[in-house]
Amino acid sequence: MIEPFQTTFAVPMTCESCVKHVSTSLYKLDGINKVDANLKEQLVFIEGTAPPSSIVSAIQDTGRDAILRGSGTTNSSAVCILETHSNSVSNKVRGLARMVQVSPNMTLVDLTINGLAPGKYHATIREAGDISQGAASAGGIWDALKTKVLGSDEAQKEPRGIFGSVEVDQKGRGNVFLDRPVAIWELIGRSMVVSGTKEGPFKREDENTLVGVIARSAGVWDNDKMVCSCSGKNVWEERQEQVGQGMA
Structure with missing residues (x-):
């Protein structure tokens, strides 16, 4: 409950x-x-x-x-900048995931994509935070082995590392809000992959496969008026800046 x-x-x-x-x-x-x-x-x-x-x-x-x-909740925010590791493109940053834990066992993920080929993409959390070889070095889907070990009934349930999917339109943009039964502390240091397949295998030169390390986001949610004490921008100014960059 x-x-x-x-x-x-x-x-x-x-x-x-x-x-x-x-x-x-x-x-x-x-x-x-x-x-x-x-x-x-x-x-x-x-x-x-x-x-x-x-x-x-x-x-x-x-x-x-x-x-x-x-x-x-406190200490409840994280962020993941999603990049392609393909050497064939100059603008490697193509996605952003904002994560906020709203209860002891529920986290909201605001996933924004820009610059991918149209279609359906899957967002998954991987076991490791090693992205030296792109998504290929990030490991398997987090919680997948644990789900299988629990038994035949539990094995039918999706691992918690499968977060959901996002539809990318003809302009290369997509946005989705996802709810998952996880805590922020469980995600910090792991990686997120956004790709056309859940399992892989992933190729480093695939410009439509994105990966990033999940890091704690400090202070962003603590001020109702200002996003950053350095820039002084409010949330709507930040939003407009992101829209101009195709990231919101």
Whole structure:
């Protein structure tokens, strides 16, 4: 049974009608206990058991953007910059995964892709953080061996290292929010692979296979107004910058 957890989203709202529109959309979801919107700060505080990805979709269905700003846990954020290791391309960074733990056993992953060939891609967490040879050196899917050892019933379940899939459009872009029953501390130092296949084998020169090491993200979620004390950019300025770079 999932315990209720709290999440905070930055949502652009200009009037009380905006607040009502967003709140009404969220209360339609199963598992929403409380919605508290702050018009001045443009923040929406949510408590319940609804999957964060469903919450984001409900907000986006109102025609507004949504950026996850925090959760009810501490030391709960990680990031993974996804690159191709192919020598045939100059712009190697083609993806970004933001991860936030929203409860003791649930993490939300905001995965953005830019520059891949159109199609369906799988996001998996690998056993190792060695990306010296690209995805080929990152090891097998995390938790796969443990899942098989547990027995025939458990063997039918997917390893926790299989995070989900993302559809990349004709412009080479894709974005998806994924919920997975994992904790951030379990992911730090491992690698994420985004590829057309879950298992591999992976080729270093495949420009459509991405890999990156998962690292702790400190401070990004601790300030409701500023993304970085160095740049002073707020979340929407950062978002626009990422959009200009094709990363959001």
